[in-house]
Structures are given as C-alpha cells and as structure tokens.
Amino acid sequence: MSQGPRSGLAAVSSALLAMSRHLEVRDVLKTIVASARELLDAKYAALGVPDDHGGFAQFVVDGVSEEQWRAIGPLPRQHGILAAMLHEAKAERLADVRKDPRFEGWPDAHPDLADFLGLPIRDGEEVIGALFLANKRCPKPEGSCGFTQDDEELLSILAQHAAIALTNARLYERSRELTIAEERSRLAHELHDAVSQKLFSLRLTAQAAAALVDRDPARAKGELHQVASLAAEAADELRAAVVELRPAALEEDGLVATLRTQIQVLDRAHTARVTFTGAGLRALPAAQEEAMLRVAQEALHNALRHSGAEHVDVSVRRRGCGAVLRVTDDGSGFDPTAVRRAGRHLGLVSMRDRAGGVGGSLTVESAPGKGTTIEMEVPGG
Numbered sequence: 001m002s003q004g005p006r007s008g009l010a011a012v013s014s015a016l017l018a019m020s021r022h023l024e025v026r027d028v029l030k031t032i033v034a035s036a037r038e039l040l041d042a043k044y045a046a047l048g049v050p051d052d053h054g055g056f057a058q059f060v061v062d063g064v065s066e067e068q069w070r071a072i073g074p075l076p077r078q079h080g081i082l083a084a085m086l087h088e089a090k091a092e093r094l095a096d097v098r099k100d101p102r103f104e105g106w107p108d109a110h111p112d113l114a115d116f117l118g119l120p121i122r123d124g125e126e127v128i129g130a131l132f133l134a135n136k137r138c139p140k141p142e143g144s145c146g147f148t149q150d151d152e153e154l155l156s157i158l159a160q161h162a163a164i165a166l167t168n169a170r171l172y173e174r175s176r177e178l179t180i181a182e183e184r185s186r187l188a189h190e191l192h193d194a195v196s197q198k199l200f201s202l203r204l205t206a207q208a209a210a211a212l213v214d215r216d217p218a219r220a221k222g223e224l225h226q227v228a229s230l231a232a233e234a235a236d237e238l239r240a241a242v243v244e245l246r247p248a249a250l251e252e253d254g255l256v257a258t259l260r261t262q263i264q265v266l267d268r269a270h271t272a273r274v275t276f277t278g279a280g281l282r283a284l285p286a287a288q289e290e291a292m293l294r295v296a297q298e299a300l301h302n303a304l305r306h307s308g309a310e311h312v313d314v315s316v317r318r319r320g321c322g323a324v325l326r327v328t329d330d331g332s333g334f335d336p337t338a339v340r341r342a343g344r345h346l347g348l349v350s351m352r353d354r355a356g357g358v359g360g361s362l363t364v365e366s367a368p369g370k371g372t373t374i375e376m377e378v379p380g381g
Contacts, residue, residue, distance in 0.1 A: 012039065012154070016161050024286045028169040029060040032162045036133060037062045039158065040151050043135035044111060047121075049128065049166075050086055054078050064111065071109035080104040081118060085130040091119040091152055095145040097134065115140070117147035121159045123167050131159055172287075202230040236269045255289040255323075256281050256316060259296060263314055270304050272329075278316035281323055288378040291354040292316070292325045295362070298347040299327035299374045307331025307372065322360075322380035328373045333366045351376070 029047055037045035044063040051057040059075045076082060080102045081092055094100055097116040106113075118132030133155070136146030209223035253261070256278040267274040284292075296314055303312045309331030316325050336348075348364060351374070355362040360378035 012157065025166065025169045027286065028165050029058060032131065033060050033062040036131060036155060036158055039154060040133055041137045042133035043137060044113065045133045047129055047131045048082060050078060068109060072107050082130055085118050085120045086127050089120045089122065089127050093117050093145060093147055093152055095143055115145040115147055117151060117155060119155060119159055121163050121166065123163045128163060128166060131162065199234060202227055202234065205230060254283060255292060258293060259314065259316065266300060266304065272304055272309050273311045276314045281316055281318050284323055284378060285381045288358045288360065291358045291360065292376060292378060295351045295354050295376045296325055296327060298351050302347060303327065303329035303331055303372065319377060322378045325376045326373065328371065330371045333368050333370045333372050335368060336364055336366055
C-alpha cells in the first residue's frame with residue numbers, strides 16, 4: 001500500500017480523512033495501519049484489538065503478504081511487548097525488539113523485526129487497541145532506533161483519531177445490527193399476516209369442499225382447485241420471506257451477484273415478471289453496497305406487494321466512480337405528495353435515510369396509473 005514516506009500537514013490530513021471515510025470496523029483498521037506505515041515510512045505495521053480472553057478479536061497487518069500471513073498461523077496472544085502496550089497503556093520505542101527482556105519470540109514464518117515503535121489506542125480510560133510499527137526505512141547505526149520522538153508524537157496524533165474512527169465504526173455496526181433486527185421483526189409480522197390469511201382461507205375452502213363432496217361433486221372439485229391455488233400462494237409468500245430473511249452474501253459475492261440471485265428467486269415466487277441487469281460494476285465500499293441492497297429490497301417489496309405490477313425491472317450501473325440503482329415497475333403508481341400528506345411513506349423515509357447515510361441520494365418518480373421508478377446513486381470510494 002505504501003508508496004514511500006510522506007510528511008507535513010497534508011499527509012496527516014490525508015490519513016485522517018481516509019480513516020473517517022470508512023464505516024466498517026475492518027476497513028477502519030486496515031486504513032489506520034496503512035496510513036501509519038506510510039506516514040512513518042516503516043516496513044511493517046500492525047494493529048490488534050484485544051478480546052477478553054488474553055487474545056485478539058481482530059489483528060490487521062500491512063507490509064506482509066497474504067501468503068506470509070497465512071504461514072504465520074494463529075493470531076498472537078497478549079504477551080510480551082503487545083501486552084505491555086495494552087496493560088500499561090504507554091508508548092514503547094525500542095532499538096531492537098528482539099533484545100528486550102519481555103520479548104518471547106514469534107513463529108518461524110514471522111518476518112524479523114528490529115527497531116520498534118508502538119502505543120495503545122485509547123477511548124477515554126479504555127485501551128481498545130495496540131498499534132505498532134517496525135523496521136523504519138532510514139539509515140541508522142547498528143543497534144539504534146530509527147524511530148524518533150517526532151515519529152512517536154505523530155503516531156500519537158494518529159492513534160487519537162484512530163480511536164474516534166474505530167469508536168464511530170463500532171457504533172455504526174451496532175446501529176446496523178439494530179436495523180437488521182427491526183427489519184427481521186417487520187418481516188416476521190408481515191409473514192405472519194400474509195400466510196395466516198392464506199391458511200385461514202385455505203382451511204375454510206377445504207371445509208367447504210368436504211361438505212360438498214357427496215352432494216355436489218362438481219362444486220367440490222372447484223373448491224379443491226381453489227385449495228391448490230391458495231396453497232401455492234402461501235408457498236410463494238414463504239419463499240419471498242425466506243429470501244429477505246437470508247443474510248445477503250455481499251462480502252463473498254458482491255452487490256451484482258447478490259441482487260441477481262435474490263431477483264431470480266423473487267421472479268419464481270411471484271406472478272409478476274422480475275428482471276435484473278447489471279455488469280461491469282466495480283466494487284463499492286461495503287456500507288454503500290449494503291445500503292443499495294436494502295433499498296432494492298424495500299423497493300421490490302413495495303412493487304410486488306402493493307403496486308399490482310406485471311413487470312418489475314432492477315438495474316445497477318456504473319456512474320463515474322460510483323453507481324446507480326434503478327427499480328422500475330408498471331404498477332398502479334401513487335402521488336408522492338399525497339402519500340407524504342397522509343403520513344404514509346411506503347418505506348421512502350428509510351430508503352432516503354439509507355441513501356443519505358452513505359453519502360448518496362434517492363429520487364422517486366411516480367403518478368397514479370403510471371408506475372414507479374426509484375433511483376439511488378452513491379459516490380463510490
């Protein structure tokens with residue numbers, strides 16, 4: 001990641017802005033580590049977030065290849081210098097970490113570290129991480145530390161802002177978990193209402209068929225056909241709900257593949273034709289991809305459950321560095337102004353909040369009898 005040393009206010013400002021742009025904890029950790037290594041021109045950098053069991057819940061490195069990292073093995077324990085930074089909450093600047101009496105060795109595949117600079121990341125009195133750099137890229141006499149007091153002060157500034165960025169990312173993830181829980185609760189109510197109605201109708205129709213089977217077989221046959229139809233509708237409702245409840249495979253598959261899979265299932269589960277187009281879209285920041293997925297799901301829900309549409313089309317395409325999501329249906333449409341006046345939102349408020357929360361925008365075009373188009377644009381990374 002590093003392209004050589006950088007110095008001055010512009011370099012520090014770039015590093016701090018990079019940290020503040022991310023909302024996912026893992027992305028924040030990676031940005032902190034890469035920024036620290038570049039600013040101080042070190043060969044290696046790492047950041048560990050401790051757990052409550054003597055280990056690390058997360059440990060991110062920069063300067064080590066994926067193959068090297070896999071060869072190193074399990075995450076380190078809280079021992080030696082790492083433990084000192086976490087438990088004593090003070091900076092450590094060493095000429096040779098291997099000669100420190102607290103050094104306890106490392107795995108065979110671990111790179112050799114020599115001069116070392118590390119300090120804790122603190123949120124108030126709580127130590128929430130340990131950030132360290134090793135092997136400063138500069139001429140230095142044998143046995144001396146390349147990291148200076150100025151380096152320590154610069155890393156201290158970075159660590160203070162890292163604490164803010166990491167705390168904000170954690171708060172975002174917690175709020176997202178609450179949002180997911182709320183969505184699951186909404187879906188559970190919706191599933192209960194929809195399927196209960198279908199099953200109640202199915203039961204009454206089956207009872208009617210049973211009463212008619214001896215005295216009017218022809219009518220009984222018609223009622224049984226209705227039973228089959230109601231059972232199929234109940235199965236459709238269940239399938240659609242399962243699609244929405246299932247965790248999206250965004251991290252593994254990306255936005256386009258995840259949307260395509262979900263829309264294929266919705267197309268099978270509903271009488272309306274549901275189509276999707278999307279190709280050539282580069283990866284977006286994780287928060288933006290999730291927001292686009294949730295907006296697409298909400299717009300599809302409205303179109304398939306409320307609009308009476310015969311065709312719903314979803315598309316995702318690149319626009320500049322970002323992307324545009326469009327969901328269009330040929331349903332009954334509505335007057336957006338009248339909906340707002342009546343206090344009904346059809347999920348529009350939550351969709352706008354999701355778009356705005358990742359720096360994007362949402363537009364809605366609709367009119368009675370004219371269908372609806374919902375478009376969301378995000379800026380990319």
